[in-house]
Amino acid sequence: MIRFAVIGTNWITEALIQAARLHPQFALTAVYSRTEEKARAFASKFDIPHTYTDVQAMAQSDTFDAVYIASPNSYHAEQAILLMNHGKHVLCEKPIASNTAELQAMIAAARSNNVLLMEALKSTLLPNFQAIREHLYKIGPIRRYFASYCQYSSRYDAFKEGTVLNAFNPVYSNGALMDLGVYCIYPMAVLFGSPNEVKAEGVLLSSGVDGEGSLIVKYDEMDGVIMYSKITHSELPSEIQGEWGPLVIDKISSPDKVEIRYRDGYVEEITRPQNGAAMYYEVEEFIRILNSGARESATNSFAHSMAAMEIMTEARRQMGLVYPADTKSQGGSIHA
Template sequence: MIRFGVIGTNWITEKFIQAATEVEGFTLSAVYSRTDEQAKRFAAKFSVEATFTDLKSFVESDEIDAVYIASPNSFHAEQAILCMEHGKHVLCEKPMASNSKEVNDMIYTAKQNNVLLMEALKTTLLPNFKTIQENINRIGKIRRYVASYCQYSSRYDAYKEGKILNAFNPAFSNGSLMDIGVYCVYPLVVLFGKPDTVKANGIVLESGVDGEGSMTLKYSEKDAVISYSKITNSSLPSEIQGEKGNIIIDKIHTPEKVDIKFNDGSVEDITREQEKPSMYYEVKEFIDLIKNGELESQVNTYKNSLVASEIIEDARKQMGIVYPADR
């Protein structure tokens, strides 16, 4: 069994645990939170006895083999590095860190301490992303990638009333691109690597984070168009356009329906059944790697996480978004 400690006691950690309990080899052994009351309340939901409010004591615990980090983005690097320096494997929620320097520091620490570090970007490990990868050659030379993820945030209502929650607070390295735009960027990087150029535009809110934005990315023989938002909704699908047809993806963040539409008008459904919760697959990848003694995912690689971070950082700079972590 791989004994997990969790940092962060929010809804995403609950979803993680619920999915992870279906993975053979997972057990939850410890909970860290800033307050004892919150740590104990969260741990009680999952019948866990070990709780911590001191991070040093948490990482020194011999009851923990691996740590899932779901704290605000600005804490990811510091917490992950401390965990890895104490021999813990780390599954870190997306985005990996505030900027590419922090990502590089995390990768260096993982290598120095011979532990596994993986970004918990679920999309690229889902069955329907794998079917995209396996069928992409059937649509000929790829010319364009189009990804859209726009989801109105309930926290924006609070923002408009003058209450700035974490989602719209630059102190936590947050905003639309970091929160959901990454779901458009990371699959692009896994499929096609690093683009030659990035051009970005967006709406920067008074708090200093982006509410929504768009990017055009150029490769030598193709381009990519990405749009994302936390202040509007969109029902547009995403797609990959080739010279012989296009792959239509219902939701880039969690693909559940994938079709190929060929130039002759024929349509083929290449959807695969997703039998487990979406976060199950990232946990299984992580645990399988540990069991096999491997220290890097071949899908959510160090390089992919670094390139995705570099793209996001470049886009932020073009929009004038600077986090305290950047200084």
């Protein structure tokens, strides 16, 4: 059994636990929350024996081997580095950091402590994403990657009424790019690596975060077009366009159906069966790597996480989207 702790008591943590408990080697032994009341309530709900309200004390404990971090984005780097410096393996919710400087420090900490660090980006670990990778050659020379994830946020209604919740607060390194855009960008980084050029536009809200945006990225012989939004909604599928036809993906954030639509009219469905609890696969990957003795995922690798983060950091620079975490990391307060 691999003993896990969780940081954060929100819905995403609950979803992770429910999926992870399908794995025979997952044991949940500790939870951290900023308040004792929330920690105890969460522990009672999921039968967790140990609770913490002090991250330092948690890091020094021997009650768990690995931790899933689902705190606000701006806390990821500091918490992950602290825990890795105490020998804990870290599965960190996407986006793994606020910027490239934080991610560099996190990778350095993972390597120096010989622990596993992996970004918890579920979609690239799903069987249907593996199907995409294996069948990509069938569409011929690839000329365009198109990904769209536009989902109107219920928190935007509160925002318009004058209440700025975490989702639209720059203090937490939030906004549409970090929350939804990453689902479009990360698969592109896994499939095609780092682009040669990034052009970005976005709509900044009064709180200082982006409500929506678009990216055009340039590779040697293809381009990428990305649309994301938390203030509009879209049902558009995503596509990888080759000269012989497009590979169509129903939902880039969690592909359930993938097919190739050849130019001659033939449609080849390449969908694979997969667990309805999509977050299971990131836990399976994490545990598989630990069992193998390795310290890095080949899919959600340091290089892929860095490529995605570089794209997002450059996009934010062009949009004028700045987080307090950017100043903090530049000031040298993030240490490996």
